[in-house]
Each structure stands twice: as structure tokens, then as C-alpha cells.
Amino acid sequence: MVVYQVYPRSFQDSNGDGIGDLAGITQRLEYLEWLGVDALWLNPTFPSADADWGYDVVDYYGVHPDLGTLDDLDELVAAAGRRGIRVLLDLVPGHTSLRHPWFRERPDRYVWADADDGPPNAWLSASAAPAWTRDDATGRWYQHTFRPEQPDLNWWSEEVRDEFDRILAFWFERGIAGFRIDAAARVVKSRDLAAAPVGPWSRPPPDLEQVHEVLRRWRRVADRYGDRLLLGQTWIEDTGGLGAFLGNGDELQLVQPFTLPVAQFYASVLHEVVAEVETSLGGRDAAVWQASSHDAIRFPTRWGACDERRTRAALVLLLGLRGTVVLYYGDELGMEQVHLPAAVARDHWGRDGCRTPMQWADCAGGGFTDAGVTAWLPCGDLQVNVEGQRGDPASTLALCRSLIALRRELPDLRDGAYRRLDAPPGVWACSRGDGVAVVANLSGAVVSLSGIEGIVRLATERTRAGEAVAGALRLEPWEAVVLAA
Numbered sequence: 001m002v003v004y005q006v007y008p009r010s011f012q013d014s015n016g017d018g019i020g021d022l023a024g025i026t027q028r029l030e031y032l033e034w035l036g037v038d039a040l041w042l043n044p045t046f047p048s049a050d051a052d053w054g055y056d057v058v059d060y061y062g063v064h065p066d067l068g069t070l071d072d073l074d075e076l077v078a079a080a081g082r083r084g085i086r087v088l089l090d091l092v093p094g095h096t097s098l099r100h101p102w103f104r105e106r107p108d109r110y111v112w113a114d115a116d117d118g119p120p121n122a123w124l125s126a127s128a129a130p131a132w133t134r135d136d137a138t139g140r141w142y143q144h145t146f147r148p149e150q151p152d153l154n155w156w157s158e159e160v161r162d163e164f165d166r167i168l169a170f171w172f173e174r175g176i177a178g179f180r181i182d183a184a185a186r187v188v189k190s191r192d193l194a195a196a197p198v199g200p201w202s203r204p205p206p207d208l209e210q211v212h213e214v215l216r217r218w219r220r221v222a223d224r225y226g227d228r229l230l231l232g233q234t235w236i237e238d239t240g241g242l243g244a245f246l247g248n249g250d251e252l253q254l255v256q257p258f259t260l261p262v263a264q265f266y267a268s269v270l271h272e273v274v275a276e277v278e279t280s281l282g283g284r285d286a287a288v289w290q291a292s293s294h295d296a297i298r299f300p301t302r303w304g305a306c307d308e309r310r311t312r313a314a315l316v317l318l319l320g321l322r323g324t325v326v327l328y329y330g331d332e333l334g335m336e337q338v339h340l341p342a343a344v345a346r347d348h349w350g351r352d353g354c355r356t357p358m359q360w361a362d363c364a365g366g367g368f369t370d371a372g373v374t375a376w377l378p379c380g381d382l383q384v385n386v387e388g389q390r391g392d393p394a395s396t397l398a399l400c401r402s403l404i405a406l407r408r409e410l411p412d413l414r415d416g417a418y419r420r421l422d423a424p425p426g427v428w429a430c431s432r433g434d435g436v437a438v439v440a441n442l443s444g445a446v447v448s449l450s451g452i453e454g455i456v457r458l459a460t461e462r463t464r465a466g467e468a469v470a471g472a473l474r475l476e477p478w479e480a481v482v483l484a485a
């Protein structure tokens with residue numbers, strides 16, 4: 001499966017206010033169908049206080065007014081369905097906004113502790129400050145794994161568990177195909193304030209037994225609606241094994257480790273990252289791979305170093321992995337990270353440069369919004385755009401589209417077992433199932449491999465398509481190929 005991740009504020013503005021919206025995504029479905037993706041994952045669409053742009057929810061049953069209405073969401077889901085594209089929402093169960101009415105009206109839904117001098121323990125939040133803030137109104141400390149504006153929900157509360165069952169059911173009934181679940185592996189935090197944090201960040205540790213209990217509960221709700229998907233964001237260090245979060249087929253269906261978006265672009269490193277995930281899944285085909293995200297530097301900048309050859313090789317590698325691949329909007333064009341001056345920054349954590357408007361065309365507004373309108377974040381280099389690449393068979397967009405089509409055509413490329421192949425240093429080489437091999441030269445030198453056979457089905461250098469390889473394969477710097485028997 002190929003999932004296309006849309007940051008809704010930045011994809012397409014339909015009403016000229018400079019902010020992307022749901023009706024805008026509906027307008028662009030034709031493009032997404034042409035590209036060939038199976039599903040859309042929308043970053044949070046709920047009303048939010050925008051301290052973390054959607055990840056601080058004030059109402060789990062609604063749509064952010066900047067993005068449109070519930071009707072617009074229904075319309076998007078229906079229109080996508082007609083094109084064979086399923087829609088996943090981004091569920092944020094770990095915390096709400098401080099401005100969620102529950103915080104005052106239902107304080108028992110949050111995690112509180114009493115302490116006189118300073119925070120109740122040494123746990124840290126994602127910003128490396130104490131994971132506790134004193135509430136002026138009550139003098140008590142509330143827990144927050146992320147920002148102080150994002151108080152952690154108390155998942156030991158039956159009321160919270162029941163409420164989320166209703167939230168899931170509400171969206172499933174509206175036709176949502178499933179959820180990407182934010183920080184799924186840590187949803188229930190330990191109640192033991194003396195517990196040691198897990199992983200490098202000293203964040204509030206999860207209570208894994210209870211996490212599994214909650215995942216099973218969500219799965220039971222999902223299963224009541226038939227073919228629905230729970231794709232959970234999970235970190236390996238939380239866990240000692242991603243496979244644990246699949247349960248006995250009764251927890252998450254897919255796990256999303258966050259390892260590629262922070263890995264370096266060396267064949268040896270990437271082989272290790274992939275092997276670690278493959279091993280921890282014990283052969284199960286449940287990994288979700290992505291190279292860019294709304295939290296990381298876009299891969300054409302991080303890996304590609306602004307060299308299109310490197311970006312193209314990375315796309316072959318990525319779309320040659322086993323399982324589910326997520327393309328973050330613009331990845332298919334080789335859209336780069338945008339360097340933004342501090343004066344226009346909107347995110348506390350400096351992630352704006354990967355969240356700039358989708359580059360549709362080289363014109364004022366970039367095809368994202370109307371000419372003359374100031375977009376909520378400035379556009380990047382508009383010479384990289386859909387309109388310019390769509391008709392050009394040599395473009396990165398065309399390569400990406402061919403890779404997606406080839407994944408559909410060759411089941412081995414999609415689901416075939418991954419096995420690392422012997423190759424010279426700097427070369428990524430793996431076989432997929434019995435019949436497919438993916439080879440990418442991630443070095444600036446010409447390389448030769450032996451023992452490789454098959455027909456080149458797709459290559460970054462288009463003239464190689466159709467070439468028969470019988471033993472020896474020579475690749476130019478940053479050249480990549482997919483071979484099939």
C-alpha cells in the first residue's frame with residue numbers, strides 16, 4: 001500500500017484565505033488518483049488551539065474551522081472513495097489542548113500530582129523541560145509529555161477509555177477508513193512516579209501492559225466496522241520490539257517506526273535500520289516506511305543534498321521496501337526543505353520548513369492559493385512543481401508514479417520478503433521475494449556488482465529500462481534500478 005500524507009493547512013487553499021483546507025484536497029483528488037496512491041493520511045483535522053497545529057485538540061468530534069466543516073470532510077471521504085482512495089485521520093489520544101473544555105470540567109481525565117517544591121519527579125517532556133506544569137487555579141501539577149499546552153490524558157480512567165471508543169465509532173460511522181494514531185506506543189503512562197523512563201529522552205514511561213489493553217480495545221471497535229485500519233506511531237526504543245504492538249493480530253495492523261526520517265544516507269546505515277525493523281516484526285509484513293514527515297527535514301534536502309540524482313535513488317530505495325510506504329506531500333516532486341526566517345515561523349519546534357505549501361505551479365501563489373494572497377507559510381522554490389513535471393517522462397514525479405505502478409504490478413516488490421544482498425560498500429542491494437531485486441548506488445563512484453540477474457524494469461536512468469542483466473551490473477553514481485525475473 002502507498003499512503004500519501006497530507007498536511008491539510010498546506011495542500012490546497014480553496015477559498016483564498018491562504019490556508020489549505022478540506023475542499024482544496026477534494027479538488028486535487030484527480031492528481032492523487034493519477035499518481036496511484038491507495039490512501040490519504042491527513043494530519044489532524046480536529047478543532048485545535050494551534051499550539052501544535054492540530055496536535056492540541058479541543059474537540060474530537062469536529063473539524064477545524066480553518067479546514068472547513070464536517071460536511072466538507074464527508075464530501076472528501078466520499079469523493080476519494082469514488083476514486084478508490086481511502087482516508088485515514090490522525091488520532092491524538094495521548095493529550096488534548098489545555099483549552100479543551102475537559103481540562104476544567106473533567107479534571108479527572110488528566111494526570112495530576114501534588115508536590116511542594118518543584119515538579120513531582122524528574123521526567124522530562126519532549127522539549128527537555130520538566131514534564132509537569134503547576135496549574136495556577138488548583139496549585140497541583142499536571143503531566144505533559146509534550147508542551148505545557150498539551151496536558152496528558154489519564155488513560156487509567158475508564159471514562160477516558162469509553163470516550164475514545166465513542167470517538168473511534170463516530171468517525172468509523174462517517175466512513176473513515178482508519179486512523180494513524182499519534183504516539184500509540186505510549187498512550188498509557190506509568191502511574192508509578194518512581195518508575196524509570198524508557199529510551200533516551202526521560203519522558204514519562206509507558207505502562208506497556210495497559211498500552212496493549214487499550215490497543216486491543218481500539219481494535220475491537222475497529223473490527224465492528226469491517227475493513228478498517230489502525231496504523232500506530234511506535235518507536236523501537238519504547239518497546240524492545242515493534243511486533244509486540246501487533247498483538248496476536250488483535251492490536252495495531254501497522255506500525256510506524258520513526259527511524260528513516262532520522263537516518264543518514266549511507267547504504268550500511270539504511271540496511272541496519274531496515275534489518276532492525278524487519279527483525280523486530282519477526283517476518284510480519286506490517287512496517288510503515290517514510291523518509292520525510294511533518295516532524296523531520298524533507299529527505300530531498302537531508303539525503304538528496306539538493307542533488308536530484310540522490311533524491312531519485314532514494315525514491316527507488318523507499319518504494320522498494322516491504323510493507324506500506326508513506327509519501328509526504330511533495331516527496332514525489334523532490335520538494336526541498338524551505339529555509340524560513342524566524343519572523344515567519346509558526347511552530348514552536350522549528351518544523352515549518354517541511355510544512356510549506358504544496359508546489360503546484362510556477363506562478364504567484366504557486367497554485368496553492370490565489371495570486372496576491374499571503375499563504376500561512378511562504379512557498380519554497382516554485383520551479384519544482386507538479387505542472388512542470390507531470391507531462392515530463394524524465395521528471396522525478398514520473399519516476400515516482402512509475403514506481404507506485406510497479407509496486408501494484410509486482411507483488412514481490414510490495415510484500416516479498418526482504419533479504420540483503422552482497423554488494424560493494426556504498427551500495428544498497430536487496431532481493432524482494434523470489435523474483436525482484438532493488439539496487440541503488442548511494443555513492444559518488446561507479447560500482448559493479450556480480451551475481452545479479454533479471455530484466456531492468458525501472459531505472460533512474462530511463463534508457464536502461466528493458467536491459468537484461470546476466471550476472472554483472474554496473475551503476476553510475478547515484479543510479480538505481482529495480483530488476484525482475
Ligand code: GLC
Nearest residue numbers: 052055092146182183294295
Ligand atoms: C507526534 C506528532 C508531532 C506532534 C507530537 C505531539 O510526535 O508527529 O507532530 O508534535 O506528536 O502530539
Ligand code: CA
Nearest residue numbers: 013015019021
Ligand atoms: Ca482556505
